[in-house]
Amino acid sequence: MKKVLIDGSCIVTEAMARAGADAFIGYPITPANLLYQYAGRRFPLMIPAPDEITVVQWMSGLSACGRIPATATSFPGFALMLESINMAFMMELPMIIILVQRLGPATGTATCGAQGDITLLRGMISGGHQLPVLCPSGFTDCWKLGALSVSISAGLRSPVIFLTSKEMMMTVRSFDTDKLGILKPVKRVFYQGDDPYKSYQPAENGIPPFLPVTSSRWQVRLNASTHDNEGILQHSTPGALDNTRRLDQKAVSRLPEYTFFDLDEQDGACTIIMSYGITSAAAGEAVAAIRKRGIRVSLLVAKTLFPVPDKYYEILDRYERVVIAEENINAQYARILFGARLPERVIVAGSIGKMVRRDEIIKKVISPL
Amino acid sequence: MKPILNSPDLPYCRGCGHSLIAKGTAKALEALGIQPADVIIVTDIGCHGIIDRCLNTHTVHGLHGRSVALGAGIAMGLDNPDKEVIVFIGDGGSTIGLQHILEAARLNLDMTVVVHNNMLYGMTGGQSSGLTPRDFKTVFPESGNPYESYDLCALLVSQGAARVSRIAGTGDLSSHLQEALSVRGFSLIEVVEVCPGYGVKFNPGRNLREIIATSGKPAGKWENQRESFVYPRGTKTEDLLGDLRFIDQTNDPVAPFSLALVLSGSAGEGVQVAARLLACAAVGAGYHVALKGNYPVTVGVGFSSAELVISDRPAGSHDTEIPGVVVVTSGDGLSHIRKRIAGMKKGMLFIDSSLPVPETGSDIYSHDFRSAGARSASLYALLVFLKTTGYIPVEAVFRAIRDQGYDKKVQTGRLRSLIGC
Ligand SMILES: Cc1ncc(C[n+]2csc(CCOP(=O)(O)OP(=O)(O)O)c2C)c(N)n1
Ligand code: SF4
Numbered sequence A: 001m002k003k004v005l006i007d008g009s010c011i012v013t014e015a016m017a018r019a020g021a022d023a024f025i026g027y028p029i030t031p032a033n034l035l036y037q038y039a040g041r042r043f044p045l046m047i048p049a050p051d052e053i054t055v056v057q058w059m060s061g062l063s064a065c066g067r068i069p070a071t072a073t074s075f076p077g078f079a080l081m082l083e084s085i086n087m088a089f090m091m092e093l094p095m096i097i098i099l100v101q102r103l104g105p106a107t108g109t110a111t112c113g114a115q116g117d118i119t120l121l122r123g124m125i126s127g128g129h130q131l132p133v134l135c136p137s138g139f140t141d142c143w144k145l146g147a148l149s150v151s152i153s154a155g156l157r158s159p160v161i162f163l164t165s166k167e168m169m170m171t172v173r174s175f176d177t178d179k180l181g182i183l184k185p186v187k188r189v190f191y192q193g194d195d196p197y198k199s200y201q202p203a204e205n206g207i208p209p210f211l212p213v214t215s216s217r218w219q220v221r222l223n224a225s226t227h228d229n230e231g232i233l234q235h236s237t238p239g240a241l242d243n244t245r246r247l248d249q250k251a252v253s254r255l256p257e258y259t260f261f262d263l264d265e266q267d268g269a270c271t272i273i274m275s276y277g278i279t280s281a282a283a284g285e286a287v288a289a290i291r292k293r294g295i296r297v298s299l300l301v302a303k304t305l306f307p308v309p310d311k312y313y314e315i316l317d318r319y320e321r322v323v324i325a326e327e328n329i330n331a332q333y334a335r336i337l338f339g340a341r342l343p344e345r346v347i348v349a350g351s352i353g354k355m356v357r358r359d360e361i362i363k364k365v366i367s368p369l
Numbered sequence B: 001m002k003p004i005l006n007s008p009d010l011p012y013c014r015g016c017g018h019s020l021i022a023k024g025t026a027k028a029l030e031a032l033g034i035q036p037a038d039v040i041i042v043t044d045i046g047c048h049g050i051i052d053r054c055l056n057t058h059t060v061h062g063l064h065g066r067s068v069a070l071g072a073g074i075a076m077g078l079d080n081p082d083k084e085v086i087v088f089i090g091d092g093g094s095t096i097g098l099q100h101i102l103e104a105a106r107l108n109l110d111m112t113v114v115v116h117n118n119m120l121y122g123m124t125g126g127q128s129s130g131l132t133p134r135d136f137k138t139v140f141p142e143s144g145n146p147y148e149s150y151d152l153c154a155l156l157v158s159q160g161a162a163r164v165s166r167i168a169g170t171g172d173l174s175s176h177l178q179e180a181l182s183v184r185g186f187s188l189i190e191v192v193e194v195c196p197g198y199g200v201k202f203n204p205g206r207n208l209r210e211i212i213a214t215s216g217k218p219a220g221k222w223e224n225q226r227e228s229f230v231y232p233r234g235t236k237t238e239d240l241l242g243d244l245r246f247i248d249q250t251n252d253p254v255a256p257f258s259l260a261l262v263l264s265g266s267a268g269e270g271v272q273v274a275a276r277l278l279a280c281a282a283v284g285a286g287y288h289v290a291l292k293g294n295y296p297v298t299v300g301v302g303f304s305s306a307e308l309v310i311s312d313r314p315a316g317s318h319d320t321e322i323p324g325v326v327v328v329t330s331g332d333g334l335s336h337i338r339k340r341i342a343g344m345k346k347g348m349l350f351i352d353s354s355l356p357v358p359e360t361g362s363d364i365y366s367h368d369f370r371s372a373g374a375r376s377a378s379l380y381a382l383l384v385f386l387k388t389t390g391y392i393p394v395e396a397v398f399r400a401i402r403d404q405g406y407d408k409k410v411q412t413g414r415l416r417s418l419i420g421c
Helices: A008-019 A033-042 A052-064 A075-091 A118-122 A139-156 A166-170 A238-253 A277-292 A310-316 A332-338 A358-366 B017-031 B047-054 B067-078 B091-096 B098-107 B152-158 B174-181 B196-202 B208-215 B271-284 B331-342 B374-389 B394-403 B412-419
Strands: A003-007 A023-026 A045-048 A069-073 A095-103 A109-113 A159-165 A172-176 A221-223 A261-264 A271-276 A298-302 A304-306 A321-326 A346-350 B039-043 B058-061 B084-090 B111-117 B163-168 B186-192 B220-223 B258-266 B288-294 B303-311 B325-328 B348-352 B363-367
Touching: A003 A008, A003 B271, A008 A033, A008 A139, A008 A159, A008 A166, A023 A033, A023 A052, A033 A069, A033 A166, A052 A069, A052 A075, A052 A095, A052 B067, A052 B098, A069 A075, A075 A095, A075 A159, A075 A221, A095 A139, A095 A166, A109 A166, A118 A304, A118 A332, A139 A159, A159 A166, A159 A277, A166 A277, A166 B288, A172 B271, A261 A310, A271 A277, A271 A310, A271 A358, A277 A298, A277 A321, A277 A358, A298 A310, A310 A332, A321 A332, A321 A358, A332 A346, A346 A358, B017 B047, B017 B084, B017 B111, B017 B174, B017 B186, B039 B047, B039 B067, B047 B058, B047 B084, B058 B067, B067 B084, B067 B098, B067 B111, B084 B091, B091 B098, B091 B111, B098 B111, B098 B152, B098 B186, B111 B174, B152 B163, B152 B186, B152 B220, B163 B174, B163 B208, B174 B186, B186 B208, B258 B271, B258 B331, B258 B374, B271 B288, B271 B303, B271 B374, B271 B394, B303 B331, B325 B331, B325 B374, B348 B374, B363 B374, B374 B394, B374 B412, B394 B412
Parallel strands: A023 A045, A023 A069, A069 A095, A095 A159, A221 B058, A271 A298, A271 A321, A321 A346, B039 B058, B039 B084, B084 B111, B111 B186, B163 B186, B258 B325, B325 B348, B348 B363
Antiparallel strands: A003 A172, A095 A109, A172 B288, A261 A298, B163 B220, B258 B303, B288 B303
């Protein structure tokens, strides 16, 4: 057993580097600063940028050259990145953006955790398109999902958001590093065809093979404006709109490959607690305490937040009542799952300025019974 | 050799200066014997950006104002002097993205930026930009620009750009572009040119040479002797986990308990180190631990507190809202935690004897922690807490001090004599 005191930032940085992320562009912001610090020590290339727009632009340039860049930020920086993340999405460039949530709105409280950017993430791409948002619920997830975000990003040719919160990245915990499995760097296969390369001609799986702009053989065209499968700007030709439709489906159609969740179902339970990220520990404790009282209850911890896996509905539909625990006061994920007017069977345990407590979740499960 | 342009028909209005730049760039690259596949042209949003369909080079068409940053990322990623990164940007793009240009120049990335300065925003209908000369007429203000324009070249030279030039966009521009392209490092060429669509329409009778001559931003060429960008590799580790200090665990039996403890003191008084040492000691004794620091953004002043959960079970949600134990070593620390102390219906409060004891339902242990000196007061207070309660052996803390390499920073001898062991 190799016990250490460690924070999630260290685990995520190491996992991503081992999985093949090879460049980090940083701009300081609390609570993502530890990631910046670790990346400086660990990533083969780490360059501080003068602002967050530059961060994602530099990352896109690096990605166009065949690298897999990463960065870490919080809402204020993420807001500046939005247009550029849309660009990377449209150009289909792999990269990982670690979003460490803190209390908003605006600058809010830099040193206070939150889960308040969920609504934003669902609508962050103009046109309503989606990209993978993965959310770790503990240190082993930081390791596994950290690495998976790299391979998913490369495989899907898409930016991936690794969504977390202050407590996961900054709280130090005793941890046995033997629990972290072996990670292998992602093997990237670039276009090897004998026909001229078309940057956005999809393979059978809907994803165009990648070729970096370093190619001396074929011309590569990357384009953030509406474009056809060659990457040539179009107003709204059928081919270009087909490409945009393909983009809309890309992350969704591959979703079964990256649907991650933990499910602990109890026979005969009428209520299921659903949670994600930093709140899932309290949700797990609530489940244990409720069961101790002889009340049956199930637990779903979502790790793939977006696109929303159908699987979640399949599970939640089995229950009369769904209690969703998340650290915001407007039921953000709950409303994405169930609509602006929440059905009566959906009850939310929320909080701001402090983490959702175990007892608050228990109360929501037990009081109406 | 494949030509750079795939068509003589360019997509611009007749007489647009952008055509001269495209043709000049192609001719310059061909004269230098550079293959299209070795060229990456990054274009911006603006009329000039619609050129990429006419190019046989690699083309990257990004966002308005961001092409220099995008090109900079490519220059960083290429790490190959045989490739050319060329960025096309307008005068509008170069003001919204000014920071990106300054940054690429500062780092001296190996790239060439061609500013298509037609003195207005062409694509959006002829509005004035930061490079519109004073008195030049645009869609707004129709009577002429009342403001002075940026001197982009002077700005960049002052910030160390390796090479900057400004030319009038008439005739064959290829020799100027060839010079700019031959620089190893950052070079920018500002081509002042006309937009027949708007500039000519709003400013009848004016010609380019006269506009440049009266603008106070003359044609010219400026240089700074610089080394091109090299990434400083510095000291990199291959394994962050391998750099961590492992904590040896004793085989002593682990008593079942779960404790939420808050240590609250002043910045600069060793609060975080003391809490970390207690955490290590607890782990060494076989417990699970979660620890978070709490302090204002100005880390050197005001309170500093550490919230610790020690448990025989995994520390889970790290819930310290109603702590079982509060240890207070200073007035800052007391102000920070006072409300939560008041909310405690049971538990223990260890508080420095110089401080007033607040209202609380917890048991009070008042002690002169600061007699250990301000920097040791927190650690001493935690030792007193352990000695009083016996949760974890005091010796485990001294072991942590040694194993974690704090023996030089902590006055172990003095603490031992104060605590009496
Ligand atoms: C962030 C953002 N703001 C505004 C626009 C709208 N826009 C498109 S092109 C353009 C101006 C282009 O002017 P310039 O860069 O001088 O190039 P030109 O069209 O003159 O070649 C603007 C403001 C945009 N695309 N993106
Ligand atoms: S509007 Fe002006 S800048 Fe745009 S293509 Fe026409 S002449 Fe050129």
